[in-house]
Amino acid sequence: MDYEKVLFAFFIVLALTLNFGFFLGEIDNPAHHDAAELGAALAVSLIATIMKFGDRSQMGALLLATSLVADLQLIVAAVYWAYAANISADGVTSEVIVTVVSLSGGALLANLVSVVLLVSESIVIRR
């Protein structure tokens, strides 16, 4: 068993699951979406991105690209939330939550692609 590969897959899948956990729930209900979970999803996604650095294969490039997309979406979502919570006069309204959750939905899709790529690669190797 390759320890590095376990860690690699772990972070990629964890990024997906955390992202999914945050995404789950009514889209405009702040009670259904936890800021800590968004933060965790972002941190794990960043770590997954860094783990993908340095792989120069075609697959590595694809994985890196999907990860970067997920990072981008999550960062925008987090910054927007932080802006609404701390700076904006209106506070965290349901409109804000809708935007944040839909952004994280995009990240979810990217993470999903990542996992699909990972799984398909391992299947190809198995064969």
Add this chain to the structure above:
Amino acid sequence: MNDVIWLTVRRLRTPLILLISVYFISSSLLVAVPGMDEAGNPVHLSYLEAAYFIAFLSTTIGLGEIPYPFTGAQRFLVFFLIFPNVVAWLYSIGVILGLFLDDQFRATLNRNVFRRRVSRFTEPFFLMCGFGNTGSELARGLMKRGFQLTVIEQDPELVHRRQTEVDFSHLALLAGDTTEQSVLADAGLHRENCIGVIAVTNDNHANLTIAITTKLLRPGVPVYARSQDGRVGDNMRSFGTDVVVDPYVIFAQRLDLALNSPTKYLVQDWLISVPGTKLREALTPPSGHWVVCGGGRFGLRMVQTLEKNDQEYTLVDVRKDRVADCEHGVVGRGTEAPTLQAAGIEEAVGVIAGTGDDIDNLSIIITAKESTRNKKLFVIGRQEQRQNDELFEASGAHLVARPNWIVARSILASATTPGLSKFLNYLIHADEDFARRVEHKLSRCLGGVAPVVWSTELSGTYARGLSAARQEGIEVRLESFLHNTRSGQNEDLRCVCLMLKRGAQELMMPSLELSVIEGDILLFAGRSSAQREVAHALTDPILLLDYATPQRIPRTAIGRFVDRRLRGRKVKSDPAEQQQDPEQDPGSEP
């Protein structure tokens, strides 16, 4: 550039992951532990506040407790958070700094910068391998003549030292294996505007490798290589290396020339001197008994030259095997008076200090001068290190063999003025009369200062004047542009046309009445002011016409138009008058 990014991110993977983990966990914990506001109500930090606090906590800036003073529980937590955060940051910074100090990383970075610089070269350039004494001398010469060059040197320390020299601060210079193909490619071997490869490393085999690589990958590009080994030199010539320079052979040839024909030697010496230096005065090596110290590659060549010229000699060397083959040999050190006396220094006409060590050679020169009765002892010294220039100057040696310098000058001459080596070759084999004629002409225009040697091809901008003259039906001769065009008087320029090359035909010392045509290649030697004047005359059609014909030609297009009309009318209306009155200026300036 790609390599640098990949190398960076691969090295930074662990510290970055550590940083993100520690940062996120710390912020989350800080949010989880409740604090208290001014009124005493329990309040949680927001994520933004927590992240902000951790950011300045971990970078050890520490702005205080915000937004309210921390409670005991919060302080307790922060106390435990400080250490992992600070350590994670220091570790990351350490890795990043280590990366920039890393030799491999810096080499990759330098190579990228070098490759990009070379790829931006648009003008013709030389690729030079080896940047020792010879290389730096050559680089200076090439840069002075306006050539660009890229340089590869094996020894990183030497590269570092050269980069600090003012002359080379803007040079495209790379530390790398000179025999490696990818390094040569980075230095522009495959680029169209690479006009020559110069191999002057200290290693004969490396030079051989560079020459063969170039000849295989870029057959059309000329290769100039240094070789101090006869066999390697022959090998290089066998696959078509254009110029193979062996400093000892060249110096032996010069000594041979000096012994045979002092005039030829003098002319050759003038033409290969550094422009602007003082001209050497006539040199006449005496005939008789010579003492040669040092029987290495240099000494052997000297002995062969002396033998060829029927000179007597005694070889002095510490190694018995070297002396054994020799008819007259003395085993011992040339630096000691008894040895020199045993070799017959008292009656000798000349001494050759040819060991590999500069200080030994200087010592030989001084000892020889002291122990001889011959006041006019002819002294030849071998100098390997450039910094000993002044010492050899002061030693009063008549001839100093500087291998590095000889290689640099030879390659410089053949790379920048290919005609010169042809001319010198002709000169060496020509009769004494020719040599005397050249000497006379040169000495008249040089005034004791070594000449600039340059060649001009009468094409492109240098053919503008010629094509204009042809349209006017005027014959341009050498003398047409070899006088001072500025002063307007019939003052000859201080330069000599050494050679005219027309197609495969080469004319040495062409007469001034010879007419030139487009495509001719002219080789000149003279003052640099003359070089400017010649270029000026050739590129300016009006000036050239001015001097090729007795009449004045107007500068402006309208002026010329009017001039032509006036002349045309005169010719048409009264051709007889024109013929009767040739003195009259037919064109008038508007």
